Amino acid sequence: MEFSSKLIEKAVNEISQLPGIGKRSALRLVLHLLKQPKEQTGFLAQALVNMREDIKYCTNCHNISDSTICEICANKNRNHQIVCVVEDIRDVMAIENTGQFRGVYHVLGGKISPIDGVGPSQLRIATLVEKVKSGSINEVIFALSSTMEGDTTNFYIYKQIADAAIVISTIARGIAVGDELEYADEVTLGRSILQRVPFEKSFKNN
Amino acid sequence: MEFSSKLIEKAVNEISQLPGIGKRSALRLVLHLLKQPKEQTGFLAQALVNMREDIKYCTNCHNISDSTICEICANKNRNHQIVCVVEDIRDVMAIENTGQFRGVYHVLGGKISPIDGVGPSQLRIATLVEKVKSGSINEVIFALSSTMEGDTTNFYIYKQIADAAIVISTIARGIAVGDELEYADEVTLGRSILQRVPFEKSFKNN
Structure with a gap:
């Protein structure tokens, strides 16, 4: 792909490093941003930088969090x-x-x-x-x-x-709620029979 | 979607304003960036801001360009x-x-x-x-x-x-090169017959 603008080229190259986004999709996103007010791009960039710089991980469970111990x-x-x-x-x-x-x-x-x-x-x-x-x-x-x-x-x-x-x-592994038995794979169906649960338990929460 | 971190939430919200990217995809992109070095997010944000702030349009043809007259x-x-x-x-x-x-x-x-x-x-x-x-x-x-x-x-x-x-x-509208006639829509096929070109012209460039 040849671009008439180095700025566009650079933005497309950076965006297309994200997983699942190719150069064409990246160009589409860039052209979208160009049609929007300048602030939107600013907010997006700022949110990304803030997120990456200030993110913390809970010291106890390692979940992403805004504080040293998550909620x-x-x-x-x-x-x-x-x-x-x-x-x-x-x-x-x-x-x-x-x-x-x-x-x-x-x-x-x-x-x-x-x-x-x-x-x-x-x-x-x-x-x-x-x-x-x-x-x-x-x-x-x-x-x-x-x-x-x-x-x-x-x-x-x-x-x-x-x-x-x-x-x-x-x-527990088993047939998903709402799924048809006939479409389940054998391993899942097999486990769901071996690990059957008392019927009264199946409609009670907890 | 409830997020354990306001920073993540904000980044996801900004990304999911782009066309074709939902909240789930946005979260996937954010988690990807978190696994990459901090610089990558910085470069991405900077490229977006530079692109949006400094982009010029050719005063003659209005194409996107880095200068006032495009190449x-x-x-x-x-x-x-x-x-x-x-x-x-x-x-x-x-x-x-x-x-x-x-x-x-x-x-x-x-x-x-x-x-x-x-x-x-x-x-x-x-x-x-x-x-x-x-x-x-x-x-x-x-x-x-x-x-x-x-x-x-x-x-x-x-x-x-x-x-x-x-x-x-x-x-010119017509059947694309390499396409099968039988799958072409009638309007395109009809136009390609009405607007037929001399055979010698069809295999010469220009």
């Missing part, structure tokens, strides 16, 4: 003895949206993935093991996605905390 | 008597890529579209009419997309320059 960890009404292990802030948001979990989180910041060059040392695993060893936790719930990487990460952590006197659980 | 208009080897009317910089780039056009452009900055609230006064039509009236032009080529809005814009301009002693042409 969830600072909440005394939550059960700090139950820790849900998740990959990133999106998973925290998704679980919070269900309104079913009153414990706290531990955000790993990724999954073990040799292909992407992510090893255990790049994840926040050590602090989780410490928490468990300190004896302040009753239960660890693994809530990583059930992929190869997720399972590997679960197992890696499990091996380090298996001898602690705590409950180690994982979120 | 194409400043090029003495091009034929300044043939003016190709296009919608925006993307069309200029597309036509330049073909290498088939040695005239100059006139960038309207959009198409007449009452639904989007774009009237003739918001487009750079007056300066085109002036150029034609000044007698410095031999030919005007309409190269807008052949939609309702494109045709309306063509016709609006045509009415204002029809009495000038110049050639007014429009880019």
Whole structure:
């Protein structure tokens, strides 16, 4: 792509480094910004810089936060003895949206993935093991996605905390609510039969 | 969506104002930037601000440019008597890529579209009419997309320059090179028959 303006070229190159945005889409975004008032671009740039510069991570659970202890960890009404292990802030948001979990989180910041060059040392695993060893936790719930990487990460952590006197659980796998049985894959359907639950439990919350 | 951080929320809100980017995609982009070095976000923000603040439009053809006269208009080897009317910089780039056009452009900055609230006064039509009236032009080529809005814009301009002693042409419509006849729509196929060209012309450039 040849541009008639170096400024456009530079902006397009920077935008197209973002995942899922190619040069054409980047040019479309740039032309959109040019049609909007100058302030909009200013606000966008400022929000990005502020976000990147001032973002903090909760020292307890490593979730993204505006303060050194996030709102969830600072909440005394939550059960700090139950820790849900998740990959990133999106998973925290998704679980919070269900309104079913009153414990706290531990955000790993990724999954073990040799292909992407992510090893255990790049994840926040050590602090989780410490928490468990300190004896302040009753239960660890693994809530990583059930992929190869997720399972590997679960197992890696499990091996380090298996001898602690705590409950180690994982979120239930099964047929999604509203899904048709016939379209489910065999592994999921198989697990949902093996891990069947008492019927009375299935329509009660908690 | 509820965010654990106001900084994240603000960045997501600003990004999701861009066309085609929803809140989920915006959050994905923000999390990507958080994993990259701080400089990348800085460069991105700076490129956007520089682009929006310092961008110039060629005073002759209204194309985006880094100087007051764009490279194409400043090029003495091009034929300044043939003016190709296009919608925006993307069309200029597309036509330049073909290498088939040695005239100059006139960038309207959009198409007449009452639904989007774009009237003739918001487009750079007056300066085109002036150029034609000044007698410095031999030919005007309409190269807008052949939609309702494109045709309306063509016709609006045509009415204002029809009495000038110049050639007014429009880019050829027809079956795209490599396309199968059977899948072409009737209007395109019909036009391509009515506007057939001598065979010897069809395999020569220019």
